Amino acid sequence: MKHINLNFGLNIWYKALPIVVGALLYGGVANAQSANPVINNIVTEETGNSQLESLAHQLFDGIGPRLVGTPQMKQANDWAVAKYKSWNIPAHNEKWGEWRGWERGVSHIDMISPRVKSLEGTQLAWSPGMGKKTVTAELIILPDLADSVAFQQWLPNVKGKFILISMCQPTGRPDYNWTEFATKDSFDRMKAARAAQTDAWKKRISKTGLTNKTLPVALENAGAAGIITNNWSAGFGVDKIFGAYTKIVPTVDIALEDYGMLYRLTESGSSPKISIHCESKELGVVPTFNTIAEIKGTEKPDEYVMLSAHFDSWDGGTGATDNGTGTLTMMEAMRLLKKYYPHPKRTILVGHWGSEEEGLNGSRAFVEDHPEIVKNLQALFNQDNGTGRVVNIGGQGFVESKDYLTRWLAAVPDTIKNRIKTNFPGQPGGGGSDFASFVAVGAPGFSLSSLNWSYGSYTWHTNRDTYDKVVFDDLKNNAMLAAIMAYMASEDPVKTTNTKTEGVKWPAQTKATRRGGLDK
Template sequence: MRKRVQFLLALLLFTSSLTQAQVKKDPVIENIIKEANNDSHLEKLGHELMDVIGPRLVGTPGMQNAHNWAVDKYKSWGIPARNEKWGEWRGWERGITHVDMVSPRVKSLEAMQLAWSPATPAKGVTAEVITLPDVQDSVAFQKWLPNAKGKFVMISMYQPTGRPDYNWKEFATPESFEKMKKERDAQSEAYRKKLNTIGYNTRTLPVALEKAGAAGIIMSNWSSGFGVNKIFSAYTKKIPTVDVALEDYGMLYRLAENGSKPKIKVVAESKHAKNPVPTFNTIAEIKGTEKPEEYVMLSAHFDSWDGGTGATDNGTGTIMMMEVMRILKEVYPNPKRTILVGHWGSEEQGLNGSRAFVEDHPEVVKNIQALFNQDNGTGRVANISGQGFLHSYDYLGRWLNAVPRNITSSIETTFPGTPGGGGSDHASFVAAGAPAFSLSSLSWSYGNYTWHTNRDTYDKIVFDDVRSNVILAAILAYMASEDPESTSREKSVLPINSRTGEPMPWPQVRPATRKGGVE
């Protein structure tokens, strides 16, 4: 009996020691978590980037200021960084926009000029507002066009409601909700047919109106949320293009349609550079000690549209990757592989910065161990796909296993997945055969409220979620750097295209637009 007790005691001690060995904590991972939670720089980085520098439209001084700020910030952390020129873009600088209705009463309107919009004279332009006519065909519209001379022309559909669907669903009767949706669908279809009838689309119509002598273009690109519009670019060369908030746009539209002949005064200040301006990527690196010619990459596009301050598209991805680099330099200063971060320019116009990097640095692309890209908003990471790489689960599974369970428990993974053909900068590398992965985030109403809108501002950042993403990306980068094995690039057989009956092709490498926004 005594021997049996001794045996069981020895077995218990062995099992306990084995369990302890199995759960032995990695000091680097522990320090990553500690640094991210106890000495986070995220709020300060977010303030400096979004509040002080502001939006980062390609070709603007704001974009250049951001590049210089990032280089200085990295150098202050002891991380070598540089701005790497890859092309040129149309130079433009936003100034003041002020739009007032001056008749039939006085009211300041919520409005802003679109990117690359021409300026008005210093005193502004005052003119009547008119809507597009209902005509039988494009010939009749050509006959109408002289009526646009000297007028502000409204070219967007009149929205029947400024309430998003979730608000209707919560408060309206089911019958009322369905009635509203049917009326809106009918109105949308009628607007689409109107554009087809007149023979123009939303890109070509402003140009035709400009040639006809219009005073300016008024539009409203509602984003299906309270008080939120998407802000993109103007297509006019001489007259201003202004986006007006749904509420004010609707008022002007009703006044014009009911014969009140509203007049507005538009002051739009902006500056156009005489020549294209240089465009850059910001690159920073922590040099590897054992395999310096192999790379673990962090990736986030740096540019934004300029309706807001680009906070969640992609300020959060930017400050997240900067914080990852800062923490790794602090707790893991001598990685086995080189850790490289790319802050890409002109993603919004077609992944141009990352495509240029792929073209210019084949020596890096062929030796990428893994790339982690973050783009779609402030939320904690919720999805990771293997991007079509057959054995991606083997290494991503190992690395994710080192991440705290409270972070990975809500992440859905798809292996091997399918390769991203666009959407964000990881696609530029996937097309070149490099194992590049998107850290895809929870929505936080991204599509309606912050993606490319006038409401994409600092106050929409959820810093606890971004901190979670910092820990995730830092541990993944650490694990990828330390992994004794090189990652497999073997591609899976893609699904059959139902239209062709053939397997879907792997995305092709596409060239960057190196000179943009100029004819």
Template sequence: MKKIFTSVFLLLFAFPIFSQTQSEVVEAIQKEAYENSQLEILAHELLDDIGPRLVGTPQMQQAHDWAVNKYKGWGISAENQQWGEWKGWERGITHIDMVYPRVQTLNGMQLAWSPGTSSKGVTAELIVLPEIKDSISFRKWLPTVKGKFVMIAMKQPTGRPDDNWKEWATPESFEKMKTEREEMTKEWNQNIKRSGYDRRSIIPALESAGAVGIIDSYWSRGFGVNKIFGARTKKIPSVDIQLEDYSMLYRMVEHGDKPKIHVVAESKDLGVVPTFNTIAQIKGTEKPDEYVILSAHFDSWDGGTGATDNGTGTLVMMEAMRILKKVYPNPKRTILVGHWGSEEQGLNGSSSFVADHPEIVNNVQAVFNQDNGTGRAVSINGAGFLQSYEYISRWLKAVPDTISKHIETTFPGRPSSGGSDNASFVAAGAPAFNLSSLSWDYWNYTWHTNLDTYDKIVFDDVQSNVILAAIMAYMASEDGSKTSREQIILPINDRTGEQQTWPTPRVPERKGGL
């Protein structure tokens, strides 16, 4: 008997049994988040050192490898899973200078995937689109673009955002400006339409006619802020110039000054490169084949460093996984995190994962996605799952009131058909929920712009989102019940009179830009 007692004692000593209550785990999550936060370190390494993560660039690959190494350093298994190929491209030095009638360095940058110039650059006169009578007159005008830079954006009547006008202008002046802008925009669009092209298709026509470069300015209705997207030229450079300088150049052309600019854009075409999702997981102990997924897209546009779209979402999910591994290392269900590639071009990484891993998607307990800026989460929609109130509300009860009091829930809500990666899972019938955030002027100032940088991050709000994501993942993992996938019956479409249907999985683009 003594020997048996001794053997049992030694076994218990060698393999201690940890039994944590829900309140203890929730408290431990908060304690680790507040007292040992890694958010600023992660943000510096990802945003300052690696920078923007445009699909197909070396920086995107560097970010994938960095994330895998971080997870492995925390004792979490991780890998990069290839889902496709993309046009390989690397941004180089961009320098844009006015050289006539005077010298001034201009604020602007190359558009993504734009063809480059030599290190000597290109110097040429600027020209704007004329008033177009019809497609015949436009074809007659086209040869005049040969050897010139063509400006393809309208001249904005103001560089001040509307809220600045509303605060300082008289009501009459404010309304006058808005009316003028609406009329100018309408006429600009109609003018391009009369050419026989649209805003996109006119660019290849200008290139074919001999233009040496395309000059755009996609103002985002804020001080000094432009949206930076992709080029549509094959051999000549495309650059975006900030509104302040673009408007000056446009006025010079209008007044017959014949301004000239010098553009150096040393980008590199890297051929075809593989594209990946970074996947990490903490394996479940009781139900390893059921999954709680933390979700955030990893790629960005590259006007800034992709800080709020979606650097902050990425940081939230990485930090949540780090904390869960430390305080909840043996989850009931497998907790998986997906850092998706090429969300910006149409949810390609996440929709590829959904298509390639039905064994995971069919056994999803819940997906928690974050993707809209730096603000604290203030809204959770039931995504059209009829019983979502029952389990989301139950999990939210464990979230501290300091965080949950700011969150408005909508049940059963409606299924997302796009916008972010939760839609890829919803379309496949998996309960996926977006942790929607406060704006912080996201749409005008940081969404896809040249100002989406580290300094715009509000770390207090990001920290709150980490705690929310970690607790929701913990509660979903521990839940004794499997979540219901019962869907609502969608209403009749008022416009068409037809019954609305659940979104269907999209076919991902697996060979992008090629």
């Protein structure tokens, strides 16, 4: 664990930086007494009067997932504006583009033969609906054919059938479970068999002459009743849920446990039948927004400190940890700052970005539309990798980042600061999250990178990304950190200098996609 250098030099302002004189832990969250009243009040408020659980309930349980182009995304934008205004923080929704409007409806998926069983599954985003009708049909597995000619000859067989186009996984147990309980020989055999099966399935797809994107379209054009997939996320009961490519018939991801059962029954000749009813609405072209809130600066109002998190999500779950937790961290940090630092030296902005999941589009549009802010940016702090407490901050390739980030981190209570590893000057981020939109144009955007909490397998873009996965003690930690870093960056008498490290290949700026999911 890297500790922060506390040598502030002779500058009088740095001598006034807060010194932690005591700390009391509540559930792993610091409640520290500081010589600086602003920092002390931030810590005391967050440990004793956090609003995070209430905000999480309203956003995740009440509004739910926030897929770009859906009514729920706009509902979330409006909710955030209203919430900020209730805290006396000016906020607005800023249009940056247009998207294919779509709204998810009810889904029912049942096996009716050879026995009756309700199945766990999710209609993929932007999947065509079925109106009020229910379709019952047999299943057919995409066969292993010789080549694209053989595939075209086989294609008429799909008419009126649901088509299974994903590999049947050999195990639904994650590897860590095998590591704990299996013999080494058993685990090795399973991994070898799975690798061979995975490779064979990729070849099965490629021999059709199509791709994972174009295959569903060919099947629906041939009269398939629907496309059945399984995109397992390598954990118990968890699947990745992305978007559909079909435009006529539904595409449904069925959970591994049920998908495997259907696959095996079909493969053994049991001729299972399933019944699917999926509703959704096409809403035409809808506007897309970023939600921006502001605490106006008093001494240097035309210099900016920014907090940052993307607001949109995929919609297999409720988008709780990707990126609801980052969103609420920054909302709570703004609440704390408004309450205890209402007249900052520099203007403090928060950006809640739209369509990050489709390519950082909201933040890229902001960078394009607001050169006056980007040019005068003191620093931006972004959080977007799950519910864990922040443990890594890198300098994003900026030579001077070590100097100013170290100064600002020095004010953070030890119970938060001493868990954070720093890396200077670090490498510039070319993607991954919205800080990269700013780094690409040479602006100081930094990622507050958090502990994993099995994020990659269990909550990142999955059907299990829900309220119950949130670790609120870690979110409190992060809200305090973000608020204190924004406060310190605002108070710093020196404007940051951001020289790019020599010899480092800098990522190129990518333009925002401002019309998404729409035919050209």
